[in-house]
Amino acid sequence: MSRARRALVLGAGGFLGSHLSRALLADGWSVTGVVRDATAPHVVTRLVDVLDDLRLVVGDATDPELLAPLVRDVDAVFPFAGHSGAARSLQEPFPDLVLNAGGQLAVLEELRQHNREARVVFPGSRLQYGRAATTPVREDHPQEPTSLYGLHKLIGERYHLLYHDLYAIPTCVLRISIPYGPHPDRPDRAFGVVGNLLATAARDGEIAVWGDGSQRRDYVYVDDLIDLVILAASHPAAPGQVFNAGGPVGVSIKEMAETVVRTVGRGRVIHAPWPPLEAAVETGDHVSDLSHAREMLGWQPRTHLDGGLALTWAVLQSELARTG
Numbered sequence: 001m002s003r004a005r006r007a008l009v010l011g012a013g014g015f016l017g018s019h020l021s022r023a024l025l026a027d028g029w030s031v032t033g034v035v036r037d038a039t040a041p042h043v044v045t046r047l048v049d050v051l052d053d054l055r056l057v058v059g060d061a062t063d064p065e066l067l068a069p070l071v072r073d074v075d076a077v078f079p080f081a082g083h084s085g086a087a088r089s090l091q092e093p094f095p096d097l098v099l100n101a102g103g104q105l106a107v108l109e110e111l112r113q114h115n116r117e118a119r120v121v122f123p124g125s126r127l128q129y130g131r132a133a134t135t136p137v138r139e140d141h142p143q144e145p146t147s148l149y150g151l152h153k154l155i156g157e158r159y160h161l162l163y164h165d166l167y168a169i170p171t172c173v174l175r176i177s178i179p180y181g182p183h184p185d186r187p188d189r190a191f192g193v194v195g196n197l198l199a200t201a202a203r204d205g206e207i208a209v210w211g212d213g214s215q216r217r218d219y220v221y222v223d224d225l226i227d228l229v230i231l232a233a234s235h236p237a238a239p240g241q242v243f244n245a246g247g248p249v250g251v252s253i254k255e256m257a258e259t260v261v262r263t264v265g266r267g268r269v270i271h272a273p274w275p276p277l278e279a280a281v282e283t284g285d286h287v288s289d290l291s292h293a294r295e296m297l298g299w300q301p302r303t304h305l306d307g308g309l310a311l312t313w314a315v316l317q318s319e320l321a322r323t324g
Contacts (some may be wrong), residue, residue, distance in 0.1 A: 002031040003030075004028055004029060005029045005030070005065045005075045005076070006029065006030045006031075006032070006073065006074045006075050006076075006312070007024050007030070007031045007032070007074060007075065007076045007077075007078065007233075008031075008032050008033075008034070008071060008074045008077045008078065008118075009024070009031060009032070009033045009034070009078045009080060010034045010061040010077070010078065010079045010080055010081040010103075011034070011035070011061060011079075011080040011081030011082060011108040012031075012033025012034060012035050012047070012054070012056070012080075013033070013035035013037075013040065013042070013043030013046060013047060014080060014081070014082070015040070015046075015179070015181075015183065015222070016037035016080050016123060016179060016222070016225070016226075016229075016235065017033065017067065017078070017081070017197075018043075018047055019046075019181065019183070019185060019223070019226050020047035020078055020226050020229055020230075021033050021047065021050060021054055022047075022049070022050050023223075023226045023227075023230060024112070024230065025050055025053050025054065026229065029039035029076075030055075031053075031054050031055065032054075032055040032056075032070060032074070033047075033054050033055070033056050033057065034057045034058075034059060034061045034066070034070070034081065035056060035057075035058060036058070036059070036060065036061075036081075037058070038056055038058050042183075045183060045319070046183045055254075057070065059296075061079070061081035061103060061107075062081070062098060062099065062102060062103035062106045063106070063125050064109070064110060066105055067106060067107060068104060068110050068114060069100065071107070071110045071111055071114050071118065072114050072115055072147060073114050073115070074115065074118050075118060075119065076118055076119040076120070076121070076233045076234075077107060077111065077118050077119070077120045078120075078121055078123075078229065078233070079103065079104055079107045079120070079122060079123075080123055081099060081103060082099050082100050082103075082123070082257065083095050083096040083098075083099040083100055083149075084149070085149060085278040086127055086146070086147035086149045086150065086281040087147070087275075087278050087280075087281055088149070089147050089148035089152070090147060090148055090277060090281070091147035091277070091319065093148050095200065096148050096149055096152050097148070097152050099319045100149065100152035100153050100155075100156055100261070101152040101155040101156050101159070103156075104122065104155075104156035104159050104160065105156075105159050107120075108120075108159055108160065108163045108169065108171075111163075111169055112163065112167050112169065113186075113207050115173075116167055116168060116169050117169075117170070117179075118169075119170050119171070119233045119234065119239070120160065120169060120170065120171035120172070120233075121171070121172055121173075121174060121176055121229050121232045121233050121237075121238075122156060122160045122171060122172070122173045122174070123176055123229075124153050124154075124156070124157045124173045124174060124175040124176065124242075125149070125150060125153040125174055125175060125176055125285065125287065126155065126176065126177045126178070126244075126246070126283075126286055127145060127146070127147060127149055127150035127281075128143045128145055128150050128151075128153050128154040128157065128175060129141055129142070129143055129144070129145075129150075129175075129283070129286070130142075130143065130144035130146045130150065130283060130285050131143050131144070131146065131284050131288050132136055132284065132285060134217075135285050135286065135287045136250075136287045136288060136289035137244070137286060137288055137289055138244075138289040138291075138292075139175070139242050139243070139244055139289075139292055142232070146280070146281045146282070146283060147280075147281040148271065149281075150281075157173045157175075157242070160172075160173055160182065161173065161240065161242075164239060164240045165240070170238075170239035170240075171239065171240075172232050172238040172239055172240065172241045172242070172243070173241070173242040173243070173246050173265050174225075174228065174229065174232060174242075174243050174244075174245040175242060175243070175245060175288075176220070176225065176245045176246075177217065177218045177219065177244070177245065177246035177247060177286070177288050178193055178194070178217055178218070178219045178220065178246075178247075179219075179220050179221075179222050179225050180193070180194035180195065180219050180221065180222065180309075180312060181218075181221055181222030181223065181308065181311070181312050182222070182312050182315035182316070183315070185274040188209065193305070194219065194256075194260070194309070194312065195312075195316075197256070197257060197260040198260055198264060198309070198312060198313055198316055199316070200267060201260050201261055201263075201266050201267030202218070202264055202266065202267075202316065202317075202320060203266075203267075204266040204267055206266055206267070206268055206269075206270045207257045207261065207267055207268065207269050207270070208270055208271075208272040209254050209257050209269055209270070209271050209272070210252055210253075210271075210272055210274045210275070210278060210279075211271070211273075211274055212252030212254070212271065213252055213253040213255075213257065213271065214252050214253075214254065215252065215253055215282075215284050215285050215286075216250035216251060216252050216253075216285045216286070216287055217249050217251060217253065217256070217285075217286055217287070218246040218247035218248070218249065218251070218286070218287045218288050219246075219247045219251065219256070219305060219308070220245060220246050220247040221247070221303035221307075221311075222300055223303065224247075224301040224302055224303050225245055225301075226300065228243070228245055228293065228297070228299045231295065231297055231298075231299055235296075235297050237296050237297065238296075238297065241296065242292075243255075243292055243293040243296075244288040244289060244290055244292065244293065245288070245290075245293065246287070246288030246290055246301070247288075247301050247305070248300070248301045248302075248303075249287075249304070249305070250285070250287035251305055255270065256305070257269045259305060259306065259308060259309060263306070263309045263310055263313050264313060266280065
């Protein structure tokens with residue numbers, strides 16, 4: 001009987017890392033997850049149903065001494081620990097640099113020394129592109145980030161592609177659009193876009209749409225995204241490649257807010273002036289061209305916005321009912 005495939009998930013308590021850990025376990029992987037604080041309420045909420053099966057390690061995902069023994073003998077590494085938020089990166093530039101760029105280099109160096117066979121999937125960002133000259137945005141579009149977050153993600157991507165070229169480490173890159181789904185980032189985080197909208201509507205609050213809200217985005221449901229992550233970790237054509245990872249259609253921010261209000265049955269949409277920091281990093285329309293992932297990996301998102309929001313809202317409702 002062959003052994004279970006072994007995965008290392010850095011940032012296993014985060015939104016994407018927790019969904020990835022759960023999906024890997026369901027797929028028969030043996031999973032080690034690294035978290036900074038295993039007692040944090042959002043970590044416990046996200047992982048409570050898999051804690052008996054997940055090997056949890058508490059520590060700094062950028063620490064070489066922690067990483068060295070963990071990367072040995074694993075089949076795949078998912079370096080999903082990060083510092084999120086375009087505007088936040090301008091306020092906290094050095095933590096953003098350490099996690100989104102330096103942390104990637106730390107992982108790759110340990111793999112170079114201890115395990116060059118492990119598959120790696122780097123979670124890049126649509127914000128690496130900056131303001132789109134054409135849409136939908138293809139992977140060969142110029143990358144001119146408008147924020148330190150986008151710049152540091154771009155540096156992290158370059159590290160991964162360089163280590164693939166120099167040391168044949170089988171790593172690939174996903175430039176992720178806007179992911180959403182159950183157990184989003186905490187409501188006080190400005191970058192948990194869809195989760196914040198749902199939480200605001202649940203309080204019958206005002207959802208502030210900056211400007212006219214006409215700029216389009218593509219939103220990818222977390223289950224669809226995680227399917228792509230796991231596929232990229234095993235598909236023979238993935239190493240050395242860059243793939244956009246977005247949703248099925250472009251939706252204006254105003255339409256997204258209105259769909260949230262319709263889904264929840266509460267809340268209202270208002271228009272507000274752009275906050276200065278948010279205006280500085282705004283990219284305008286961005287809809288991902290997904291043809292590369294579809295043609296090379298056979299992946300495309302299946303969940304449309306109405307269905308994905310309904311699923312996300314159902315989980316949030318049950319959590320609100322449980323916590324009061």
